[in-house]
């Protein structure tokens with residue numbers, strides 16, 4: 001968390017917004033309209049559990065309705081409060097604009113420690129919270145579409161979808177009321193991995209540009225780069241797994257709530273995660289790496305890429321000056337406070353900002369929402385046309401290779417890649433890759449073409465604010 005005296009999370013997001021807005025030609029009225037949070041609904045509800053009534057507090061914040069539905073996850077954590085959901089909702093507005101998903105920004109949260117309740121109790125609590133939000137159209141396929149966030153996943157989204165369907169029995173598009181559902185409840189392949197996958201694609205894109213790497217003092221590719229990951233939950237686990245297994249990165253440390261495990265040769269992420277799952281504990285006791293009880297201090301260890309993937313405010317005025325990583329990719333939302341951001345920039349650290357870095361989740365959520373509204377498996381129709389085209393190409397390649405004795409392996413490789421495998425997953429991944437590349441290019445162009453734009457965060461805000469402003473202006477505001 002931010003240190004005493006530092007701006008709150010929401011204030012930090014607003015200050016970051018202001019850094020960008022002062023470089024733009026916005027009327028003060030429009031600037032203010034875009035920055036403020038439209039509304040926050042607070043609900044306190046009771047559920048009878050273990051023989052007594054327990055009261056829970058939840059929030060759903062709508063930051064901007066310049067496009068609808070508004071979109072944003074639901075978080076289950078004890079730290080949830082109004083300031084936090086408003087900050088997260090604002091980031092959703094800018095994130096959706098940056099990656100061009102046609103949504104406004106929203107976020108929800110429930111003050112709860114999910115580990116204190118068994119599955120049945122958690123289902124009762126989730127359904128009751130969903131009921132309160134559905135009643136007020138704060139969960140609705142055309143108005144407000146939640147997704148998973150910290151402390152929630154496919155299971156909670158399935159309960160929410162089912163609760164919505166029970167309360168709207170004739171609604172044709174009921175499934176589109178929430179994304180991040182399991183496949184059998186109307187989800188899409190590749191959603192669970194999407195945010196971590198997006199972090200991988202973002203880093204791949206960054207490492208395609210030697211000029212950008214040079215700003216962080218890095219050279220070469222991702223292969224062999226030393227990575228530290230904080231939080232081995234949904235986002236951190238997938239990012240660490242893909243980067244180590246597919247890009248040759250060495251994950252030298254993983255930080256969790258109870259401490260960190262370290263291995264300079266690189267950790268086996270699947271093994272660490274399986275151990276966490278089986279032992280029911282966190283990292284203490286993991287037998288195949290050294291354990292450090294003071295996890296937060298490991299953020300300050302030497303590495304090439306630091307991936308905070310747990311929660312906000314973990315890099316603050318108290319530790320920013322000791323961070324050695326030349327490159328930080330914000331897989332979590334808001335992991336760097338406004339004050340820490342300034343210190344890191346002064347020290348030459350390049351930061352790939354949250355609104356871009358973790359946009360993989362909302363991007364694939366968009367695909368899931370479209371799939372639910374169209375009532376057809378994602379890519380089912382495109383697949384037919386694509387397959388016909390691919391078949392012609394393969395036949396042609398095989399004919400050429402038979403005639404000329406060349407290109408046989410190319411034809412076989414092509415055949416394997418395009419005529420087999422899961423069409424939905426392949427399409428989701430390529431759609432996500434495309435989105436991450438295009439969004440990076442749009443930020444990069446602003447970063448490199450303007451003398452007054454110091455960093456990628458300001459560039460990202462400028463692109464996002466400009467798009468939101470255009471939508472408002474087109475509506476006559």
Ligand SMILES: NC(=O)c1ccc[n+]([C@@H]2O[C@H](COP(=O)([O-])OP(=O)(O)OC[C@H]3O[C@@H](n4cnc5c(N)ncnc54)[C@H](O)[C@@H]3O)[C@@H](O)[C@H]2O)c1
Pocket residue numbers: 148149150151152195230231232233234235236255256257295309310311312331332333358359361362
């Ligand atoms: N799930 C998504 O699709 C998604 C999308 C965009 C952004 N995010 C953001 O990514 C972050 C993580 O979300 P998630 O869905 O992976 O949550 P998660 O609950 O699956 O995982 C969070 C992990 O972080 C660990 N953790 C919590 N506090 C910690 C601390 N102080 N130090 C070290 N580890 C700590 C938890 O034990 C857990 O393993 C959040 O900031 C969230 O808003 C998530």
